[in-house]
Amino acid sequence: MMIEMSVKNDLKIISQEKEYPDPRTLPAQPSWQQPLPHLTLSDLIPGKYVSLTARVVFLKTTQRQDALGTKTIFSGVLEDTSFKTPFVSHRITYPLLRNSVYKFSSAYVHGFEDKSLLLIITEKTKIEPKNIEDYREFVWAPKIESINRPVRYVNLQGVITTVHSNSGLVKRCNNCKSILYDSCPNCKEGQGWNWDLRVSCRLYDGSGSIKMILTKDLASRVLQRNLSELILLANGSAYSGAKSQSQFQFQTSACKMKVPNIEVIEAVCENASPSSFRKNGKLIVTNGINLVFFPTNEGHTFNFKDFNRRELHTSDPEDKKIIKRLIEKALEISIKKVTGNRMMHGIFLLEDPIPLYRCEKAKLFLGFSARANLNENELQIDFTPQAYIRESVLNYVNLRRERGASSSAISKNLMTYRNRVVVAPSGNYGSISEIIMRKAGNQKVSETDTRNLVEFWKQIYDIDISRMKFLF
Numbered sequence: 001m002m003i004e005m006s007v008k009n010d011l012k013i014i015s016q017e018k019e020y021p022d023p024r025t026l027p028a029q030p031s032w033q034q035p036l037p038h039l040t041l042s043d044l045i046p047g048k049y050v051s052l053t054a055r056v057v058f059l060k061t062t063q064r065q066d067a068l069g070t071k072t073i074f075s076g077v078l079e080d081t082s083f084k085t086p087f088v089s090h091r092i093t094y095p096l097l098r099n100s101v102y103k104f105s106s107a108y109v110h111g112f113e114d115k116s117l118l119l120i121i122t123e124k125t126k127i128e129p130k131n132i133e134d135y136r137e138f139v140w141a142p143k144i145e146s147i148n149r150p151v152r153y154v155n156l157q158g159v160i161t162t163v164h165s166n167s168g169l170v171k172r173c174n175n176c177k178s179i180l181y182d183s184c185p186n187c188k189e190g191q192g193w194n195w196d197l198r199v200s201c202r203l204y205d206g207s208g209s210i211k212m213i214l215t216k217d218l219a220s221r222v223l224q225r226n227l228s229e230l231i232l233l234a235n236g237s238a239y240s241g242a243k244s245q246s247q248f249q250f251q252t253s254a255c256k257m258k259v260p261n262i263e264v265i266e267a268v269c270e271n272a273s274p275s276s277f278r279k280n281g282k283l284i285v286t287n288g289i290n291l292v293f294f295p296t297n298e299g300h301t302f303n304f305k306d307f308n309r310r311e312l313h314t315s316d317p318e319d320k321k322i323i324k325r326l327i328e329k330a331l332e333i334s335i336k337k338v339t340g341n342r343m344m345h346g347i348f349l350l351e352d353p354i355p356l357y358r359c360e361k362a363k364l365f366l367g368f369s370a371r372a373n374l375n376e377n378e379l380q381i382d383f384t385p386q387a388y389i390r391e392s393v394l395n396y397v398n399l400r401r402e403r404g405a406s407s408s409a410i411s412k413n414l415m416t417y418r419n420r421v422v423v424a425p426s427g428n429y430g431s432i433s434e435i436i437m438r439k440a441g442n443q444k445v446s447e448t449d450t451r452n453l454v455e456f457w458k459q460i461y462d463i464d465i466s467r468m469k470f471l472f
């Protein structure tokens with residue numbers, strides 16, 4: 001879950017050019033006899049004259065207007081090992097050099113309302129160049145705990161511990177740019193709004209934590225989706241059909257049809273567990289024990305010794321189960337033909353699972369579910385758009401294991417905090433009630449299916465679990 005990113009500009013938006021105070025309004029400069037505290041940049045005291053030694057990180061010449069006309073000043077940023085602070089210099093007769101270190105004696109510390117500081121080098125401030133062998137002694141490696149004032153252009157590295165619920169697509173007022181729900185709290189109606197994307201979260205770096213807002217560009221990079229894609233998703237699923245905004249829900253489409261009695265071929269099969277026929281892509285289902293059923297027009301490559309034609313009746317409870325399975329299988333085959341995508345966790349994917357946050361194994365699954373309900377001879381199929389984030393139990397176990405968790409710690413977590421699961425491949429909800437630690441190669445699938453679990457997973461899901469020691 002490590003995330004490394006520049007939060008340049010995102011810690012707090014600080015206006016580019018703040019008004020610096022008129023030099024005439026500064027308190028009188030203390031006399032040279034009076035000793036001044038020599039401070040680091042993190043200890044500067046607003047409203048005081050101080051002495052300090054710092055490196056010039058950035059420097060430019062700016063023109064300012066005052067009562068006598070245009071005036072040239074230097075402005076830039078100073079840094080030491082403790083912090084960085086912007087400065088202006090009225091001593092233009094003393095040219096400063098970038099990446100050089102100077103001792104400034106009697107410079108004024110101006111504090112703004114937002115608690116940010118500006119160091120003012122007056123005409124009388126004494127500047128001495130310092131010969132520093134290694135200017136890295138004057139580089140600040142920012143840690144969250146050391147940021148106690150607003151500061152610009154900071155790179156932090158840490159872990160995102162919380163993502164606040166007001167993250168994602170938000171509506172922003174066109175006029176005042178504040179986030180709005182129904183209407184803007186600041187403006188008269190009719191100013192309009194636009195979609196914006198943000199992630200509001202907390203960043204923790206070992207020293208402390210800080211609120212972090214990822215604005216549109218960074219949020220898009222983290223989510224690997226741009227704003228328009230997200231709006232499209234929101235419009236295509238959750239947003240359309242929602243009657244009010246508090247009612248963001250997926251809308252289910254239902255389709256109904258009468259089911260006639262179906263003529264099928266019923267064949268005897270020694271090993272007819274449902275999983276044996278899942279992956280063959282043919283319209284063939286089993287009763288889970290010893291019989292398979294397929295339509296009379298379905299070509300098949302199996303060699304069944306014993307088979308006969310018969311009609312399945314919707315009025316017969318056992319036949320009804322088979323009819324339902326045939327319908328579900330037919331649906332699955334034809335949907336896959338159209339989408340070209342797999343069915344995972346019980347949903348038909350409309351695109352490949354989308355990795356999230358780059359660092360986690362969790363993925364976003366987008367698609368829809370199709371549930372068939374058969375009542376008497378009336379069939380209803382409910383299609384529901386689905387979008388959710390899933391992490392596989394295997395990935396979770398591997399992640400914990402990589403970090404050194406013991407088997408009992410993993411078991412405990414799987415039985416408590418992580419016990420709610422979606423069972424592959426049906427998509428049914430389940431709960432982990434017992435963990436058997438045994439070699440999967442020694443575990444039989446069931447009484448009727450004598451394959452061991454390694455063979456079963458390989459054949460059915462094409463997943464190699466031979467190196468796993470966990471069963472769920």
Ligand SMILES: [Zn+2]
Pocket residue numbers: 173174175176177178184185186187191
């Ligand atoms: Zn507004």
